Amino acid sequence: MLLIGISCLFIGSIIASFYATFEMRYSGRIYPNISVGGISFGGKTKQDVVEYWSMRNEPLQNAQFELKFQSLTATVSGTDIELGYDADLSGQQAYLVGRSENILSDLYIKFFKKNVNLNPYLRWKENILDDIILNISNQIDIPAQDSLFTFTNGRVSTFRPSKQGRMLNVNETQNLLTRAFQEVIATHEQHIVIFLPVETVNPLITTDGTNTLGIKELIGRGFSVFTGSIPGRIHNVALAASRINGILVKPGETFSFNEAVGDISAATGYQSAYIIKEGRTVLGDGGGVCQVSSTLFRAILNAGLPVVERHAHAYRVHYYEDGGFKAGLDATVFSPSVDLKFTNNTPSHILIQTKTDINNLTLTFELYGTKDGRVATITNHNVWGISPPPPDEYQDDPTLPVGVVKQVDWAAWGAKASFDYTVVRGTEILEKTTFFSAFRPWRAVYLRGTKQ
Numbered sequence: 001m002l003l004i005g006i007s008c009l010f011i012g013s014i015i016a017s018f019y020a021t022f023e024m025r026y027s028g029r030i031y032p033n034i035s036v037g038g039i040s041f042g043g044k045t046k047q048d049v050v051e052y053w054s055m056r057n058e059p060l061q062n063a064q065f066e067l068k069f070q071s072l073t074a075t076v077s078g079t080d081i082e083l084g085y086d087a088d089l090s091g092q093q094a095y096l097v098g099r100s101e102n103i104l105s106d107l108y109i110k111f112f113k114k115n116v117n118l119n120p121y122l123r124w125k126e127n128i129l130d131d132i133i134l135n136i137s138n139q140i141d142i143p144a145q146d147s148l149f150t151f152t153n154g155r156v157s158t159f160r161p162s163k164q165g166r167m168l169n170v171n172e173t174q175n176l177l178t179r180a181f182q183e184v185i186a187t188h189e190q191h192i193v194i195f196l197p198v199e200t201v202n203p204l205i206t207t208d209g210t211n212t213l214g215i216k217e218l219i220g221r222g223f224s225v226f227t228g229s230i231p232g233r234i235h236n237v238a239l240a241a242s243r244i245n246g247i248l249v250k251p252g253e254t255f256s257f258n259e260a261v262g263d264i265s266a267a268t269g270y271q272s273a274y275i276i277k278e279g280r281t282v283l284g285d286g287g288g289v290c291q292v293s294s295t296l297f298r299a300i301l302n303a304g305l306p307v308v309e310r311h312a313h314a315y316r317v318h319y320y321e322d323g324g325f326k327a328g329l330d331a332t333v334f335s336p337s338v339d340l341k342f343t344n345n346t347p348s349h350i351l352i353q354t355k356t357d358i359n360n361l362t363l364t365f366e367l368y369g370t371k372d373g374r375v376a377t378i379t380n381h382n383v384w385g386i387s388p389p390p391p392d393e394y395q396d397d398p399t400l401p402v403g404v405v406k407q408v409d410w411a412a413w414g415a416k417a418s419f420d421y422t423v424v425r426g427t428e429i430l431e432k433t434t435f436f437s438a439f440r441p442w443r444a445v446y447l448r449g450t451k452q
Helices: 002-025 046-056 058-062 087-096 103-111 126-140 170-187 231-244 257-261 289-303
Strands: 034-036 064-069 072-077 116-118 148-152 155-160 165-168 191-195 198-201 217-225 254-256 272-277 280-285 307-309 341-343 350-357 362-369 375-387 393-401 405-409 414-425 428-439 445-451
Touching: 034 087, 046 058, 046 087, 058 170, 064 126, 064 170, 072 126, 087 116, 126 165, 126 170, 155 350, 170 191, 217 289, 231 257, 231 272, 231 289, 231 350, 254 257, 257 289, 289 307, 289 350, 289 362, 289 375, 393 405
Parallel strands: 034 116, 064 191, 393 445
Antiparallel strands: 064 072, 148 155, 165 198, 217 362, 254 341, 272 280, 307 341, 350 362, 375 414, 405 445, 414 428
C-alpha cells in the first residue's frame, strides 16, 4: 500500500513538473495546436498574429470595386470602407484558447485536441458602405408612374401615361459586394467590376387600364427646335400646340390640322410674327404655326400613318433644319387651302399630346394608341440643287428717315429635297410614298429711308 502511495506521488510530481514546464514554455504564447485561418500560430505571441493578419490586409485595402449600371459608375475602395481582417481580435482569440475557466475543457484543448482552427474575422465599416449604396440607389431608383386619363366633352383633358419604374436591389448588392471581398482574398485581384442588380417596378394603374379607347402606348414622336424665335413667334407656337393637345382621332378618321387649330388671328389670341405671304416674309398674325405643323408631320411619319395632304414651304426656314434635320421634313399650312392631314388607319383611337418647352425652345408631339406591328422608315433622303440666294434688294421707304435701313426679309439658299417613306407590317406594305420639296432661293430685302 505504501508502495502504491509512493508511486502515485512520484507520477503526480512528474505530471506536475511537466505541466509546469509546459505552462512556463507557453507563458504569453499561443498553445501549440492553435491555427487562425489555417495558419499555425503555436508558440507565437498575440503580436505575431496581429502582425501577420495586418499584413494580409494590404491587398484588401488597395482593392477597387467598380459598381456599374448603364452609364452610372461608382467606385468603392477597400480604404473607403476600412476593409480588412480584425487582426487584434484574431490575436486575442488565439491566445485565449485553452485559457478559459473550464479546467477540463482547457486540458482537452492543450493536450488531446489535435487542432483548433479559428476563422479570421473580415470586417468593414457597414455604415459607410450602406451610405454609398444608398447614394447609388438614389441615382438609380425611379418610382413607377400610374396612369391618369380624364375624358371630357370628346377631348382628353388630363393625360399621364403609365411608366415603369426601377429599383436597386440593395440586399443583393450587399451580397455581391461580400462575395467580391472574398474574391479578392482568394485570387488577389485588385479590381473587380460588379454589375448592379436593378429590378423593374410596374405601375399599379396602366394606361390601357384607364380607358376603353385602345390608348395604351406611345406609337409616334416628333421633335423640333425654334431657338432664336422672336417673342410673338414663341407665343404662337405654344398657343397652336395647346389647341391640338388632347385631341382624339378615331379609327378611320382623317385629321385636319387647320380644323383642329381653328381660326388663326389676333381675335383668337395670336400675335404678330413673320410669315410667308404673297412672295414676301412679312409680319402677320400666327407666325410660327408652321413650326407646329412641321413637328406634327414628323410624328405622323414616325408613327407610320398615311399622310393625306402635306405642302413644303416656299423656301428653306432654318428652324426646320435646326437640331440636325435635313431639309424637307417640314409642312406648311395656310387656311383654308393649305393643310396637313393624316388618316388613322390603326384599330384604336390616337391621342395627340404636345409638349412646348419655353425655356429650351423645343416642341414635341407624342401620339398614343396601340402598336399593331407596323414599322416606318425614311430612306434615300437627299438634298441637291443647292443654289445661292439672289442679290440683296433695297427698296425706298418714304416712312423711314434718311440713313435708316431696315431688313424685312432674309436670304435663304435654294434646294431640292426628297425622301422615301415606307411603312410595312410583316410582309405587307402599308405605305410607300416619296415626298418632294422644291425650295426657291430667297433674297434679303431692306427698306431704305427717304424721309427728309
